[in-house]
Amino acid sequence: MREFELLQPKTLPDALDALAQNDAARRPLGGGTDLLVDLRAKRVQPDVLIALQKVNELRGVARVNGHVRVGASTPIAEFLKHPLLTPYRALHQAASVFANPMIRNAGTIGGNIGSASPAGDTLPPLLALDAQIELVSASGTRTLALDDFFLGPRKTARNANELIYAIQLPAKENSSATRSCFYKLGLRQADAISLVSVAVWLAREGEKIRDVRIALGAVAPRPLRAKRAEEILRGQIFSETNLKEAARIAAAECSPIDDLRASAKYRRRMVNVYTRRMLEQAWQNL
Amino acid sequence: MDKKTIHLTLNGEAREWRVYPNELLLNTLREQEFLTGTKYGCGIGECGACTVHVNGAPRLACLTLALACEGADILTIEGLARDGKLDAVQEAFLGQSAFQCGFCTSDMIMMTRALLNENPQPTETQVRDYLRGNLCRCTGYASIVRAALDAAEMERQETA
Numbered sequence: 001m002r003e004f005e006l007l008q009p010k011t012l013p014d015a016l017d018a019l020a021q022n023d024a025a026r027r028p029l030g031g032g033t034d035l036l037v038d039l040r041a042k043r044v045q046p047d048v049l050i051a052l053q054k055v056n057e058l059r060g061v062a063r064v065n066g067h068v069r070v071g072a073s074t075p076i077a078e079f080l081k082h083p084l085l086t087p088y089r090a091l092h093q094a095a096s097v098f099a100n101p102m103i104r105n106a107g108t109i110g111g112n113i114g115s116a117s118p119a120g121d122t123l124p125p126l127l128a129l130d131a132q133i134e135l136v137s138a139s140g141t142r143t144l145a146l147d148d149f150f151l152g153p154r155k156t157a158r159n160a161n162e163l164i165y166a167i168q169l170p171a172k173e174n175s176s177a178t179r180s181c182f183y184k185l186g187l188r189q190a191d192a193i194s195l196v197s198v199a200v201w202l203a204r205e206g207e208k209i210r211d212v213r214i215a216l217g218a219v220a221p222r223p224l225r226a227k228r229a230e231e232i233l234r235g236q237i238f239s240e241t242n243l244k245e246a247a248r249i250a251a252a253e254c255s256p257i258d259d260l261r262a263s264a265k266y267r268r269r270m271v272n273v274y275t276r277r278m279l280e281q282a283w284q285n286l
Numbered sequence: 287m288d289k290k291t292i293h294l295t296l297n298g299e300a301r302e303w304r305v306y307p308n309e310l311l312l313n314t315l316r317e318q319e320f321l322t323g324t325k326y327g328c329g330i331g332e333c334g335a336c337t338v339h340v341n342g343a344p345r346l347a348c349l350t351l352a353l354a355c356e357g358a359d360i361l362t363i364e365g366l367a368r369d370g371k372l373d374a375v376q377e378a379f380l381g382q383s384a385f386q387c388g389f390c391t392s393d394m395i396m397m398t399r400a401l402l403n404e405n406p407q408p409t410e411t412q413v414r415d416y417l418r419g420n421l422c423r424c425t426g427y428a429s430i431v432r433a434a435l436d437a438a439e440m441e442r443q444e445t446a
Contacts, residue, residue, distance in 0.1 A: 003287045006307040006353050036310075036349050037330045049307075051354055077343075100419020101400070103331060105343045106350070190418030191332060 001040055005048045012057040012163075016138045018050045019161050028052055028163055030073060030111030033103050058110070058165065061085060066171045067132075072110025072164040076122070077101070079109070088169055090125035090180035090199045097121065097184050100191055110164040113149070116156045116222065123150070123223035124199035125182050127215035129169055136165040143168070150222035177210070178203045179282040183274050184217075187261060194218040195262045196270040200278040204286040209233045214246075214275060219254035219267050226250040229275065238283055247276040292356040297321075297365025305352040312336045312347035315362060323363035323392045327421075334420035337393040338362050344400040363392040366399065374444070375399050378437035379430075386424035393420050398434045407438055 006029075009015040019026060027046040029035055030053075038044045052058055058073040061082050068084050079085050079095035086092055098104055098121045112122045113133065123146075131146045135158060146167070149157050158164065180201040186192025197217035203210040212233045214226040229250035236242050256267035289304040296319065305314055315321045315338070327335030329348050336347040339361040366373045375398045378384075385391045394417065401408055401416040408416070413434045414427075422430060 001308045001310075003306075003308055005287060006351060008354065008356075032349050032351065033331055033346075036351070040329065051351070053354065099331075100334065101397075101416055102334065102337055102344045102346045102419055103349075105345055 002042070002045060004039075004046055006051060007048060008051045008054050010054050010056075012055055012136065013138075015050060015052060015055050015058075015163065016136065016161075018048075019163065020138050021161075026050060026160070028114070030108040030114070031075065031103075031106035033099070033107040034111060034115045034117075052110075052163070058163070063171075064168075068169045068171065069134075069166050070109055070169070071166050072113075073108050074110075075105055076107050076109065076112070077104040079122075080104070085169075088125070088129055088180065090128055090182040090201065091122060091169075093182040094121045094125045094184070094197075094199070109167060113146070113167070114156065114158065114164050116150055116152075116154050118153055118220060118222055119194045119197070119218040120223065121184060121194065121197065121217070124197050124215035124217040125180065126167065126169075127223055127225055128180055128182075128199035128201040128213045130201070130213060131170075132168040134165040134168065135159075135162045137162040141165060147225055152221045155222075177205065177286065179286050181278050181281050181285075183278055185270055185274065193261065196256075196267050196274060198271065198274040198278050200275070200282050202279065202282040202286070204238075204283065207237055209236055209238055209283075212279075214250055214279075216250065216254050216271055216275075219256040219271055221255070224254060226253045226275070228253055233279075243276055243279055246279065247272045250275040290353060292353060294355050294357060295359045297361060303352065307351070307353050309352045310348055311338070311340075311350040311352045311355055311360075314352040315347060315360075321362050321364050325389055325392060327389070332419075332421075333390075334393045334397065335390060337396045337420065339396060339400060342403070344397055361396075363396055366395065373399065374440045375402065375434070375437040378433040378440060381436060382429045382433040384426065384429040384433035386422075386426045390420060390422045394422070394430050398430075398437060401434065402438055402441065406441060408434070410435060 007018050025047040029049040029051045059071045061070050076098050112120050133146045133149050134143050182199040184197040185195045199215045201213045216224045229246040232246040251268045251272040256264040258264045287307050325335035327333035331349045338347050375395050397420050
């Protein structure tokens with residue numbers, strides 16, 4: 001493997017100092033489950049890795065100002081255990097099918113977001129749950145909607161001198177009139193990369209859909225909100241006709257590719273099928 | 287790049303290692319400690335052959351930098367038997383002859399041990415789900431799953 005220097009800062013200021021060179025040859029290292037694989041395949045060539053696992057400020061799950069704040073270094077395994085996170089069902093479901101227990105113990109939520117793979121398992125649930133992302137640099141923090149963070153395959157709005165600090169999950173998901181769910185379609189049950197994944201968040205008011213968010217994975221250059229499909233449903237009666245139309249539009253909104261796992265045509269068809277199924281599942285559980 | 291010194295606990299004993307910044311835990315275990323029970327399979331986190339316990343949790347040694355293990359408590363297959371007595375999981379694998387070529391045996395045993403530490407009475411579905419990232423290319427899963435359930439039963443009877 002390529003030679004590099006490994007820095008292991010113990011505080012956030014030290015980690016930001018180490019990054020402050022603003023130099024592409026410096027890379028933050030989370031759990032290493034993506035970055036070490038990329039390093040060995042020579043897809044990235046950093047001179048310095050800045051390991052974040054010893055930085056306490058980046059860890060932990062807490063309720064802050066009405067939302068749940070999850071530190072970037074929180075391992076995926078925590079999503080299956082932490083009582084503050086279990087109400088976020090779509091995210092919990094994604095964590096339960098995320099790779100395997102060894103990878104979940106190492107891989108972090110900040111890493112999954114920062115890698116920005118179009119197929120990242122936690123990304124559609126986070127988009128459907130309307131997560132915000134906090135970025136931190138030596139000059140301060142900034143918060144943006146996660147939807148504005150993804151720019152393309154492995155491209156994000158993070159500047160080279162910034163770290164992903166935390167994600168914020170809005171508390172409204174906890175209320176009884178909302179529900180989220182997630183499905184990942186792979187070629188096998190375990191350790192599969194998604195062909196298609198769909199996350200849905202739905203708020204019910206009587207027989208109407210008060211609000212809805214639909215997010216799609218592995219069918220566009222970035223994890224995608226199906227916003228035109230959402231528009232079809234928002235404020236409308238939950239009906240067979242509306243559901244069919246929303247699923248059809250979601251399939252039209254994405255831009256899947258042909259690759260060795262599936263054809264674009266199949267992926268688009270599955271977006272239609274699973275968007276509809278997830279909407280039905282969320283509604284039926286309300 | 288120069289080697290650096292770290293201190294850690296390996297199979298219950300204190301260790302001082304000199305390791306390169308780009309050295310993987312898997313290589314240190316196999317080439318410096320000669321603990322070759324932990325296997326080098328795919329090297330990219332897809333087969334589970336290099337599963338060890340780091341601070342009590344199963345981790346892939348092929349995706350762990352040795353230098354990041356300062357202060358860690360590491361358990362490999364060689365440290366599982368205590369005072370010459372095999373762990374219940376090892377006994378159960380013997381009882382079921384839960385191996386064909388044997389390449390995945392260390393990781394299957396370490397993973398089953400981790401499962402029973404977390405969940406002492408798993409269902410068959412829970413066993414299969416927990417072992418999802420550990421591949422047996424001989425496809426000998428049926429006896430491995432039976433062995434895991436046997437080990438749980440043996441430990442239940444011991445504590446009863």
